[in-house]
Amino acid sequence: MSAARPGKIVLALAVVGLLAGLARVLGQQFDFGFMPKGGKALLIEALGHEPKSSELRAIIEAHHTETEWREAMASRTKGLSERELKTLAAYLAINMPVPDADGVAAKAPRRDELGAALPRDGRELAWNECQFCHSLFTSHLTQAREVQAWLNMFQSPFHRELKLTEQERREFATYSAINMPMRIDDVPADLRF
Helix, strand or coil, X not given: XXXXXXXXXXXXXXXXXXXXXXXXXXXXXXXXXXXXXXXXXXXHHHHCCCCCHHHHHHHHCCCCCHHHHHHHCHHHCCCCCHHHHHHHHHHXXXXXXXXXXXXXXXXXXXXXXXXXXXXXXXXXXXXXXXHHCCCHHHHHHXXXXXXXXXXXXXXXXXXXCCCXXXXXXXXXXXXXXXXXXXXXXXXXXXXXX
């Protein structure tokens, strides 16, 4: 067996160091709560602490425009900002009705299960999908685009391969157009790269 060349040893040590640093960063449990709430989170809040299955069913089986959803949810959303109202109405218009209304309605009293049963919202999609390839900060949080411009992003070769449905792409684009860009100071320092 021949001795390893010093250049290969240095390269191997650099790769090991990089992987160790990456593992440390990925091992941290960042809270994405600094990002504006997505429609699903806002819906669960609007339903209250112990939502009734019948109330939830009335929402998840309905099909309305964003304007109609704003009117339908008006009594439940008194404390929401204008941006949050737009985010919620857009989420409902894009994602309702849900295909498995019986299964979702059965989870109404258990908020954690309800959250897992409802379609992912834009915040979840950004947090869980964008960071595999690039910084969430530079690719998403600091970008100001309209819905169509966000949708156009999915036409690039590397984004076409994302395993997102057309509904999820629309949800991501709409959430992003409403809620981005964020102020730099509102993003945790550890995520500003």
